[in-house]
Amino acid sequence: MMPLLHRHPLAIIVLAQLCGTSLWFSVNGVGLSLSRDLGLTEADLGRLTLIVQAGFILGTLSIAASGLADRFRASRIFAVSCLLGALVNAAFVLTTESFAASLALRFATGLCLAGIYPLGMKLVIGWTPTHKGAALAWLVGMLTLGTALPHLLRGTTLGMPWEWPLIGASLMALAGGALIHLLGDGPHLPPPAGPARLQEGLAGLREPRFRAVAGGYFGHCWELYALWMLTPFLVARQLQRLGATEDLVPWLSFGVIALGLVGCVGGGVLSRRLGSLWVARRALATSGLICLAYPLLPWLPPGLLLVLLGAWGLTVIADSPQFSALAAATAPQAQIGSTLAVMNAVGFALTIPAISLTSSLWAAQGPWVLWWLLPGPLLGLWALRGLAEREPQAAPPASS
Numbered sequence: 001m002m003p004l005l006h007r008h009p010l011a012i013i014v015l016a017q018l019c020g021t022s023l024w025f026s027v028n029g030v031g032l033s034l035s036r037d038l039g040l041t042e043a044d045l046g047r048l049t050l051i052v053q054a055g056f057i058l059g060t061l062s063i064a065a066s067g068l069a070d071r072f073r074a075s076r077i078f079a080v081s082c083l084l085g086a087l088v089n090a091a092f093v094l095t096t097e098s099f100a101a102s103l104a105l106r107f108a109t110g111l112c113l114a115g116i117y118p119l120g121m122k123l124v125i126g127w128t129p130t131h132k133g134a135a136l137a138w139l140v141g142m143l144t145l146g147t148a149l150p151h152l153l154r155g156t157t158l159g160m161p162w163e164w165p166l167i168g169a170s171l172m173a174l175a176g177g178a179l180i181h182l183l184g185d186g187p188h189l190p191p192p193a194g195p196a197r198l199q200e201g202l203a204g205l206r207e208p209r210f211r212a213v214a215g216g217y218f219g220h221c222w223e224l225y226a227l228w229m230l231t232p233f234l235v236a237r238q239l240q241r242l243g244a245t246e247d248l249v250p251w252l253s254f255g256v257i258a259l260g261l262v263g264c265v266g267g268g269v270l271s272r273r274l275g276s277l278w279v280a281r282r283a284l285a286t287s288g289l290i291c292l293a294y295p296l297l298p299w300l301p302p303g304l305l306l307v308l309l310g311a312w313g314l315t316v317i318a319d320s321p322q323f324s325a326l327a328a329a330t331a332p333q334a335q336i337g338s339t340l341a342v343m344n345a346v347g348f349a350l351t352i353p354a355i356s357l358t359s360s361l362w363a364a365q366g367p368w369v370l371w372w373l374l375p376g377p378l379l380g381l382w383a384l385r386g387l388a389e390r391e392p393q394a395a396p397p398a399s400s
Helices: 002-007 009-021 028-038 042-066 074-094 099-113 117-127 132-156 163-183 208-242 248-274 276-296 302-315 320-330 333-373 375-383
Strands: none
Touching: 009 074, 009 117, 009 132, 009 163, 028 042, 028 132, 028 163, 028 208, 028 248, 042 099, 042 117, 042 208, 042 333, 074 099, 074 117, 074 163, 117 132, 117 320, 117 333, 132 163, 132 248, 132 320, 208 248, 208 276, 208 302, 208 320, 208 333, 208 375, 248 276, 248 302, 248 320, 276 302, 276 320, 276 333, 276 375, 320 333, 333 375
16 A cells, blocks of 8 residues: 555645645535525625635644644644544534634634645655646645535535535545555655744745745735635626526536646646746736736626636636745745745735625625736736746755
8 A cells, every 4th residue: 555655646645635625615615505594695705714714824824933844744744634624624514503613613624724735735845856846736736626626515415405515525634634644754855853933934035036936926825715715606697697597606616716727737737848937927917817807898798707717717826836836946945844834824814805805895896806806916927027937946855
């Protein structure tokens, strides 16, 4: 069993990432059912999304401040986080009578995700030190598919209680944690370090190239999660124009978000030939153009707007693995886990105002709320303006 896992470590890591990150939007996947059965509003669903982001931010900052990412085995943190995340996600079905308890459990889910996503990046770097852009493309692609998966689970359980997809996501997280527990850490990471300080995780910001990459990533984060949160509402709006059944909403929402897997993997292939920065710039510019255009095109047939939404889903995440690869190449290698955790924390902190704005204004503004996302791509591209697309990459972390 172990030799088989070690022959295909990247496949194991990305599969585990898919399973673990299915917890992230598990509640959003049943959002329309919660609105119908429990009377939750779009703003309530936005709060349930925001609190996951807040938990993730606190978790990543705690990892960076305590040095957990560099002091303990990444595989152990990943596996424990999957176990705890599965438990608190499943407990959500017992707390729907109390919105405060539901918020607390979603916050705890976010804390657990902080031990899954950043640590998954570190595991990829540990097992596949070369072609990090292509390898991380698969990892982030599976994060995207994991985000979309709750919509698929809901689509396949229509007519059944909304609790079923949540339990399914928890079972998947348990499977992902078990896979990483069996796989272990890769041979290309530094040995566990001593206690880290938070300022060590921020050390990369003193490097101009890392600072520029982080700025691009922050702009990307402002746009991404708010769009994913809004996807079911955008899809439902076009289906209503078509006079189609609401049962198609989870299927099409899954399709729009899951297309990001194609964008990530395709971008990873291109990055090997053209460079990570080339891919990141063009993906960010394309998603920004769609963000600008979408509210201006209400006269288009709803089918074409759904196709445009799919193109947005494909490009909005394609830059993420390339930003991660660029960050991994420019961050201080001895504190790479803490540095990536801090970058994730700042990026995800920016998702909170974006999600809050769009979810609270959706009822009043409809698709025009998408223009609140435009500062992300614009400022991200501005941050990248001084970087050359073919700069030398830093060496991979030394083998232990």
